[in-house]
Amino acid sequence: xxxxxxxxxxxxxxxxxxxxxxxxxxxxxxxxxxxxxxxxxxxxxxxxxxxxxxxxxxxxxxxxxxxxxxxxxxxxxxxxxxxxxxxxxxxxxxxxxxxxxxxxxxxxxxxxxxxxxxxxxxxxxxxxxxxxxxxxxxxxxxxxxxxxxxxxxxxxxxxxxxxxxxxxxx
Amino acid sequence: xxxxxxxxxxxxxxxxxxxxxxxxxxxxxxxxxxxxxxxxxxxxxxxxxxxxxxxxxxxxxxxxxxxxxxxxxxxxxxxxxxxxxxxxxxxxxxxxxxxxxxxxxxxxxxxxxxxxxxxxxxxxxxxxxxxxxxxxxxxxxxxxxxxxxxxxxxxxxxxxxxxxxxxxxxxxxxxxxxxxxxxxxxxxxxxxxxxxxxxxxxxxxxxxxxxxxxxxxxxxxxxxxxxxxxxxxxxxxxxxxxxxxxxxxxxxxxxxxxxxxxxxxxxxxxxxxxxxxxxxxxxxxxxxxxxxxxxxxxxxxxxxxxxxxxxxxxxxxxxxxxxxxxxxxxxxxxxxxxxxxxxxxxxxxxxxxxxxxxxxxxxxxxxxxxxxxxxxxxxxxxxxxxxxxxxxxxxxxxxxxxxxxxxxxxxxxxxxxxxxxxxxxxxxxxxxxxxxxxxxxxxxxxxxxxxxxxxxxx
Numbered sequence: 001x002x003x004x005x006x007x008x009x010x011x012x013x014x015x016x017x018x019x020x021x022x023x024x025x026x027x028x029x030x031x032x033x034x035x036x037x038x039x040x041x042x043x044x045x046x047x048x049x050x051x052x053x054x055x056x057x058x059x060x061x062x063x064x065x066x067x068x069x070x071x072x073x074x075x076x077x078x079x080x081x082x083x084x085x086x087x088x089x090x091x092x093x094x095x096x097x098x099x100x101x102x103x104x105x106x107x108x109x110x111x112x113x114x115x116x117x118x119x120x121x122x123x124x125x126x127x128x129x130x131x132x133x134x135x136x137x138x139x140x141x142x143x144x145x146x147x148x149x150x151x152x153x154x155x156x157x158x159x160x161x162x163x164x165x166x167x168x169x170x
Numbered sequence: 171x172x173x174x175x176x177x178x179x180x181x182x183x184x185x186x187x188x189x190x191x192x193x194x195x196x197x198x199x200x201x202x203x204x205x206x207x208x209x210x211x212x213x214x215x216x217x218x219x220x221x222x223x224x225x226x227x228x229x230x231x232x233x234x235x236x237x238x239x240x241x242x243x244x245x246x247x248x249x250x251x252x253x254x255x256x257x258x259x260x261x262x263x264x265x266x267x268x269x270x271x272x273x274x275x276x277x278x279x280x281x282x283x284x285x286x287x288x289x290x291x292x293x294x295x296x297x298x299x300x301x302x303x304x305x306x307x308x309x310x311x312x313x314x315x316x317x318x319x320x321x322x323x324x325x326x327x328x329x330x331x332x333x334x335x336x337x338x339x340x341x342x343x344x345x346x347x348x349x350x351x352x353x354x355x356x357x358x359x360x361x362x363x364x365x366x367x368x369x370x371x372x373x374x375x376x377x378x379x380x381x382x383x384x385x386x387x388x389x390x391x392x393x394x395x396x397x398x399x400x401x402x403x404x405x406x407x408x409x410x411x412x413x414x415x416x417x418x419x420x421x422x423x424x425x426x427x428x429x430x431x432x433x434x435x436x437x438x439x440x441x442x443x444x445x446x447x448x449x450x451x452x453x454x455x456x457x458x459x460x461x462x463x464x465x466x467x468x469x470x471x472x473x474x475x476x477x478x479x480x481x482x483x484x485x486x487x488x489x490x491x492x493x494x495x496x497x498x499x500x501x502x503x504x505x506x507x508x509x510x511x512x513x514x515x516x517x518x519x520x521x522x523x524x525x526x527x528x529x530x531x532x533x534x535x536x537x538x539x540x541x542x543x544x545x546x547x548x549x550x551x552x553x554x555x556x557x558x559x560x561x562x563x564x565x566x567x568x569x570x571x572x573x574x575x576x577x578x579x580x581x582x583x584x585x586x587x588x589x590x591x592x593x594x595x596x597x598x599x600x601x602x603x604x605x606x607x608x609x610x611x612x613x614x615x616x617x618x619x620x621x622x623x624x625x626x627x628x
Contacts, residue, residue, distance in 0.1 A: 084548050
């Protein structure tokens with residue numbers, strides 16, 4: 001198993017003076033996101049950008065069928081210089097919580113976990129050639145994938161302000 | 171301003187004059203101040219000067235509160251350090267002024283200062299010191315000139331597995347040995363056991379062993395290192411520095427003070443540079459002094475940059491690229507085995523190691539070897555499998571990162587003997603996918619050591 005860990009763990013290293021995990025040089029297995037079983041019944045609420053505790057964001061298209069996914073500015077900053085991004089395959093079916101790709105920075109490899117189930121409709125191929133783009137505009141041009149949604153996300157999602165509060169607490 | 175302050179702190183500690191307050195603060199330390207390598211600790215964690223047999227050592231498993239701090243902890247904090255637990259200490263992984271890549275490049279272009287005070291510094295002295303160290307390492311210490319260092323490995327009896335990698339330096343009347351922080355407890359137990367064995371067999375050749383607790387150790391690395399170091403040394407030391415070559419060391423005095431440090435030319439980055447061992451009372455002041463004298467050239471660098479720099483330089487990190495199951499021959503460290511040692515043996519695991527050094531036709535060789543790899547696409551990290559064309563596992567990666575200097579993914583690992591030749595094409599599995607990789611000679615980038623000219627050799 002390669003030294004992989006989630007964006008969440010890299011982000012934790014950014015904030016806590018003494019990271020809770022032994023060291024960035026120790027082989028670490030990636031963590032599955034904790035899944036709070038909370039039903040999301042209002043799709044309209046997803047049209048606003050939402051954030052996960054693993055530092056991904058999703059945003060629903062106007063027609064409510066496609067979800068754009070990326071990593072947060074906070075995560076991009078925590079990862080540092082990104083040198084490689086592994087994108088998911090188009091048409092791949094993904095389930096909530098799956099690692100659908102990875103972001104490689106100098107110090108670590110971090111999985112990108114999808115907070116929503118569906119089929120990968122499109123990927124941002126520009127990132128393959130210009131991975132550093134993700135440090136510049138992670139919540140805009142440097143989106144990672146678009147997913148055709150099959151069901152409502154079940155995991156915990158936060159609004160921008162809730163997420164900001166969450167990262168400040170971390 | 172701050173540099174003047176540094177001198178102010180140093181002077182009273184050394185000469186005994188200066189403000190009363192400072193004197194009181196340093197009173198306890200004065201008695202150690204004139205020695206090159208004082209063994210006094212100011213760390214509260216170890217109150218009295220401990221005998222090595224009764225010390226409680228920090229390990230990486232201890233809770234955060236029990237993690238050690240080097241004498242530079244406060245200074246790191248002031249410079250925006252982000253700390254991580256490493257080898258039982260809270261150590262800076264990077265600083266707020268530079269990203270890891272920027273810090274890496276800064277080291278290759280200018281100079282960086284690393285706190286390596288978490289590493290363990292030892293003295294071995296007495297009539298049996300040389301023979302004792304030769305019994306536990308494959309180094310030819312009998313041919314090691316004074317003030318010269320050598321990379322070495324502590325070996326387990328019988329197996330010849332590596333307990334730790336270390337640098338051994340011969341000083342006038344003793345050996346100065348530096349071992350890894352992460353191996354502190356293990357090494358201490360090992361030395362203790364080995365010394366007991368030694369004493370029982372060679373009571374006429376006693377060995378005295380001392381751990382230099384609290385002694386500071388900083389690494390000044392990068393092309394501007396010599397120039398920067400010269401600015402803080404007194405005239406005699408500056409002259410000495412001009413003929414101090416890679417692998418050599420000298421006692422040096424900080425300008426305007428009596429503070430004496432041990433300067434060893436070398437390091438863990440592949441650049442020209444120095445490792446400077448400093449008495450604990452002066453570590454912070456001298457470090458600030460250096461930083462103040464080179465404001466636009468010298469920056470602190472943390473473990474993050476240290477790791478990418480050493481990997482580009484093809485150097486091993488114990489616990490990753492080296493471990494107890496690995497012999498120096500497998501680790502591509504045969505060059506550390508002295509000529510006379512190859513002929514006569516007489517060190518732990520000699521029968522295994524000397525057999526491995528023999529030609530294959532004579533039953534020698536090893537089944538795996540440490541190699542470098544350049545990997546396409548995604549960086550390969552520790553644990554990634556190396557596979558052949560048929561997809562069979564033929565080795566694994568032990569360290570890997572994107573190389574900031576080469577802009578390629580570099581890795582170090584072990585591969586089946588026969589597949590270890592530079593240029594051999596293999597695959598490395600990252601996240602379930604095969605990535606093309608080529609066995610590559612190390613160092614990945616040429617070393618820039620300040621070497622003794624061939625015609626000047628004694």
